[in-house]
Amino acid sequence: MRFYRRLGLVDTFYHSAVEYPAPANISYNWNYGVLALMCLVVQIITGVLLAMHYVAHVDLAFVSVEHIMRDVNNGWLLRYAHANGASMFFIVVYLHMFRGLYYQSYFYPRRTLWCTGVVIFLLMVVTAFIGYVLPWGQMSLWGATVITNLVSTVPWVGNDIVVWLWGGFAVDNATLTRFFSLHYLLPFLLLGMVGVHIIVLHETGSSNPLGVGYRIDNIPFGPYFVVKDLYSVLLFSMFFSLFIFFMPDTLGHPDNYIQANPLVTPTHIVPEWYFLWFYAMLRSVPDKSMGVLTVVSAIVALFALPFYVRGTVSGSEYRPLSKILFWIFVAGCMLLTWAGGKPVEEPYTAIGVFATGLFFLYFKLIAFIVYFEDKCWSGQQSDWASKYEELFRRLKKGGVVGNYLDV
Numbered sequence: 001m002r003f004y005r006r007l008g009l010v011d012t013f014y015h016s017a018v019e020y021p022a023p024a025n026i027s028y029n030w031n032y033g034v035l036a037l038m039c040l041v042v043q044i045i046t047g048v049l050l051a052m053h054y055v056a057h058v059d060l061a062f063v064s065v066e067h068i069m070r071d072v073n074n075g076w077l078l079r080y081a082h083a084n085g086a087s088m089f090f091i092v093v094y095l096h097m098f099r100g101l102y103y104q105s106y107f108y109p110r111r112t113l114w115c116t117g118v119v120i121f122l123l124m125v126v127t128a129f130i131g132y133v134l135p136w137g138q139m140s141l142w143g144a145t146v147i148t149n150l151v152s153t154v155p156w157v158g159n160d161i162v163v164w165l166w167g168g169f170a171v172d173n174a175t176l177t178r179f180f181s182l183h184y185l186l187p188f189l190l191l192g193m194v195g196v197h198i199i200v201l202h203e204t205g206s207s208n209p210l211g212v213g214y215r216i217d218n219i220p221f222g223p224y225f226v227v228k229d230l231y232s233v234l235l236f237s238m239f240f241s242l243f244i245f246f247m248p249d250t251l252g253h254p255d256n257y258i259q260a261n262p263l264v265t266p267t268h269i270v271p272e273w274y275f276l277w278f279y280a281m282l283r284s285v286p287d288k289s290m291g292v293l294t295v296v297s298a299i300v301a302l303f304a305l306p307f308y309v310r311g312t313v314s315g316s317e318y319r320p321l322s323k324i325l326f327w328i329f330v331a332g333c334m335l336l337t338w339a340g341g342k343p344v345e346e347p348y349t350a351i352g353v354f355a356t357g358l359f360f361l362y363f364k365l366i367a368f369i370v371y372f373e374d375k376c377w378s379g380q381q382s383d384w385a386s387k388y389e390e391l392f393r394r395l396k397k398g399g400v401v402g403n404y405l406d407v
Helices: 002-007 010-017 028-051 061-070 075-102 111-133 139-152 158-166 173-204 224-245 275-285 288-308 320-340 348-376 380-397
Strands: 021-023 218-220
Touching: 021 224, 028 075, 028 173, 028 224, 061 075, 061 111, 075 111, 075 224, 075 275, 075 320, 111 139, 111 275, 111 288, 139 173, 139 288, 158 173, 275 288, 275 320, 275 348, 288 348, 320 348
Parallel strands: none
Antiparallel strands: 021 218
């Protein structure tokens, strides 16, 4: 214990888990970060244990996965926890991102926090994609072929990058070994990025539903929010366990339980469900290059959001137009996910185009709507927020409250 105290680890953990000042009015919508960290830890632990038995070779990969399922002690549990854990991870992260958009948590001073979150999301996307290739089923092979071919749209060097990714002129053994190495490395980079995300969070402080009272109306994170987090972890674990023990194959594709065969093309090539909105957006544009540009534009829009949207008070509680626009955005994402799982034919392609329009409508209008709301009626919000903060400053100065609000 003395060694850890010298390093400052005990004090750092105590400050992060107990002393960290959190807004008194945050709800269970602020628990998604802890659930995402839980999913990441589960993925790393199960992934390391699975790697001990997995063989990264096109002739043995599919068989080694079956060996894990049938012969390794509790191998089926490791495999199902890891496979379904990816879906759970994306469910929680998508909810976390939607919460940030709804409550406009990307407003100043949390721009850096939002940008680090987008980087984490990109690392997740890459890690999940290359991980889906490793079982070497039909969808693994053909999904890798389709997605990696998109890199060929990069001007001048695209084809060279594809050959480098493949390690040859087709998705084969070299591709599999490279993807396995990257899939083992990236989760640890992701964990490091999560650490940066948490450090930035502690520098800027957590947002809250009202968007006011920045570091004024705060209480210690422990034990108040620790208990809330533990309760949400318990409920989420029950939900997670439901899929592991009772519906382990529900979120996967049946064709991926067939060994990869480069001579047989599946009737309908689709990615995992959490990439369907990307896939629907990609195929909504007839030209391959423009389709890739559309997907890249979606990521750039997420990254750039805090730099061109500015408001006096964050949160949608006092912004009815922003709230309506947000739910239109959610509807567009759900339509994209649904259309992405359907065949490339009418009316699904038309629905995909419409849903893509709804998706980008949010990023085009949100800055104007926030500005309009500030001009029309946010003055009252700002006055109320100023009075709110001034009240707590006086209470603190008078000794009525200390660093935290007495509860």
